[in-house]
Amino acid sequence: MVISKRDVDTSRFETLRLHDKMRELCLLKAEEENFVQTIDTSTAKSKFPCKSRRLAVVRCPGEAFSFDTEVKNPSLRTLLFIECRRWKATSLLFTRHKLMRVLDLSYVDFKGGKVPSSIGKLIHLRYLSLVWTNVTQLPASMRNLKKLLYLNLDVICFSTVLDMPNILKEMRELTFLCLPMSLDDKTKLELGNLVKLETLECFSTKYGRDGSEGYDAAQISLYLY
Known part of the structure; x- marks a missing residue:
């Protein structure tokens, strides 16, 4: 099986x-x-409105689907965007769905490359992926995501670097952390509190701060650059 x-x-x-x-x-x-619902505008199988607590949006061109208009389910727990490269996220995504546990925003665009500070309201979040998004700035409010187990910050950084405030030290439950390839030179990471960390990807010692080596490196799968 x-x-x-x-x-x-x-x-x-x-x-x-x-x-x-x-x-x-x-x-x-x-x-x-009604365990999970899929919205796929490339087929005739999509069902509106969303009533399931778990939603996957597949192959959805940005101009063909408005998440803020179509999805108003306050009980939404899981949201996955798959092949939605032109979809743009707004602050309503976070303010309307405060019970979210799993949020995969891969390839999604944020206005001005800034993640809205309202993401800090998702205090129940366990899984967050910003893989290949256009993010260049994270809000300080992300330190409120203290229940996160998985955080992937492998964003697009071809010509820019990610402005990342000191938020990781609050995320003590993290078991998986993937850092961006390029960070602001002034960035200092404090990882000493991440005692449950099992996988750490794209970590560079130049962003370390005294006390950030408090984790047991022998217990972590490290992917350095």
Whole structure:
């Protein structure tokens, strides 16, 4: 039912995926139980409005779908954007859905490259991905996301650097952290409180601060540059 792949050297699981038949069965049952809903404007299967607590927006051109207008479910717990490269996020995304647990904003655009400070209202958030977004500035309010387990900041930094305030020291529950490839030269990271961290990617010692080496490096999978 479940197909796994292990790392040759460490024998740790790298990937897990469902067999095709099992996946089809899970999707069928999910639809029957209203467990998850998919909005895909490239097909005729999309259903509005969103009533499920878990929503995946797939292949949705920015001009063809307005999240602020179409989705007003205050009980939303999970939101995934898949192949939505032209969709633009606004502060309403965060102010209307304060119960969010899982938020994947991969490839989403933010006005001026700034993440709205209202993201700090998502105090229940466990998973946050900003992979390949146009983010150049994070708000200080992100220090309120103290329940985060997974944080991926692998943003686009071709010609700019990410302005990142000192927010990580508050996220003591983090087990996975991926930092951006380029940070402001004045950035100082405090990682000493991240005692549960298991994976740390794209960490550079030049951004370290005295006391930031409090974690046990032997217990962490490090990906340095």
